[in-house]
Amino acid sequence: TGRGPHLLKDMHLSMLAKLRAAFRMFRNRDVDKLFRQIVQKEEPDLIFSVYLSSSMLPNIFRIAKAEFGLPVVYRLSDFHMMCASYLFFRDKQVCTLCLSRPWSAVQHRCVHGSFAASLLRYLQLKYIRIKDFYKDVDTFVCPSLIMKDHLLHHGIPEDKIAHIPTFSVDSGCSEDRTSDGHPYALYFGKIVQEKGAEILIEAFSRIESPSFKLKLVGHIDSAYKNTLLSKINSGSRALIE
Numbered sequence: 507t508g509r510g511p512h513l514l515k516d517m518h519l520s521m522l523a524k525l526r527a528a529f530r531m532f533r534n535r536d537v538d539k540l541f542r543q544i545v546q547k548e549e550p551d552l553i554f555s556v557y558l559s560s561s562m563l564p565n566i567f568r569i570a571k572a573e574f575g576l577p578v579v580y581r582l583s584d585f586h587m588m589c590a591s592y593l594f595f596r597d598k599q600v601c602t603l604c605l606s607r608p609w610s611a612v613q614h615r616c617v618h619g620s621f622a623a624s625l626l627r628y629l630q631l632k633y634i635r636i637k638d639f640y641k642d643v644d645t646f647v648c649p650s651l652i653m654k655d656h657l658l659h660h661g662i663p664e665d666k667i668a669h670i671p672t673f674s675v676d677s678g679c680s681e682d683r684t685s686d687g688h689p690y691a692l693y694f695g696k697i698v699q700e701k702g703a704e705i706l707i708e709a710f711s712r713i714e715s716p717s718f719k720l721k722l723v724g725h726i727d728s729a730y731k732n733t734l735l736s737k738i739n740s741g742s743r744a745l746i747e
Contacts, residue, residue: 528626531563531626531627531630532563532629532630532633533563533565534563534565537563537566538565538566538569541566541569541570542569542573545569545570545574545576550576551576552576552577552578552579553566553567553570553576553577553578553579554579554580554581555567555578555579555580555581556581556583557583558586563634563639564580564634564639564640564642564643565637565639567580567639567640567642567643568639568642570642571642572642577644577645578642578643578644578645579643579644579645579647580640580643580645580646580647581646581647581649582646582647582648582649582653582657583649585653585656587631587634587640587657587660588604588605588631588656588660589602589604589611589616590604590608590611590612590616590617590624590627590628590631591611591616591617591627593700594656595700596614596616598699602656605656605659605660608628608631608632609628611624611627611628612624612625612628640662643666644666645666645667645668646662646666646667646668647668647670648667648668648669648670649669649670649671649672650669650671651669654667654669688718688719689717689718689719690718690719690720690721691710691718691719691720691721692721692723693706693720693721693722693723693724694723694724695724696724696725696726697722697724697725697726697730697731697734697746698726698730699730703722703730703734704733704734704737706720706722707720707722707734707737707738708737711737711738722734722746726746731746734746
């Protein structure tokens with residue numbers, strides 16, 4: 507179904523293909539049709555969505571609510587509802603200008619450094635807000651209080667927001683250990699600056715004589731890996747894999 511502005515990075519696409527990709531950011535009949543077919547076949551009790559791409563619009567929430575009468579729960583993993591680049595992160599620092607000045611995403615070319623892609627995302631966010639698709643969501647699940655605050659600022663009623671942290675209390679599982687027998691805390695996922703990998707290592711390095719190791723596991727480019735390695739002192743017991 508395509509990935510919206512991400513496709514604009516592919517210079518091998520024809521102009522017609524790029525126009526079709528751009529159109530799907532505002533109306534994607536293929537996704538709508540497939541969604542209806544799945545709901546009719548599976549007959550779910552509710553719709554629980556974890557992520558929507560640029561070309562999978564929240565119009566499916568309206569379909570679920572208006573056509574099937576289903577409750578909708580939307581778990582948010584990033585800030586795509588409010589930020590053109592999804593992250594509230596620009597020039598290696600936190601940026602929330604989109605909350606007060608959405609056009610700033612176009613000014614700063616926040617989407618892949620491209621004016622066209624940034625403009626498309628700006629227009630898409632504006633279109634979604636005008637159509638008010640998110641009013642069909644019964645509950646937004648937020649993994650952090652910061653995200654909850656941003657949703658409130660965005661106009662989402664507090665009684666529609668549920669704060670459920672990603673991490674849960676100890677369930678009694680045995681602790682993980684490295685090959686040399688030492689217990690460790692695990693970071694698992696894409697290792698990039700916007701996820702705070704540097705802050706994690708710096709915070710861990712401040713622990714005097716830690717009784718456990720820190721292990722970071724995930725995809726990382728060589729340049730950023732060297733940056734992180736330079737922050738690991740010999741006694742920090744941090745590992746990057």
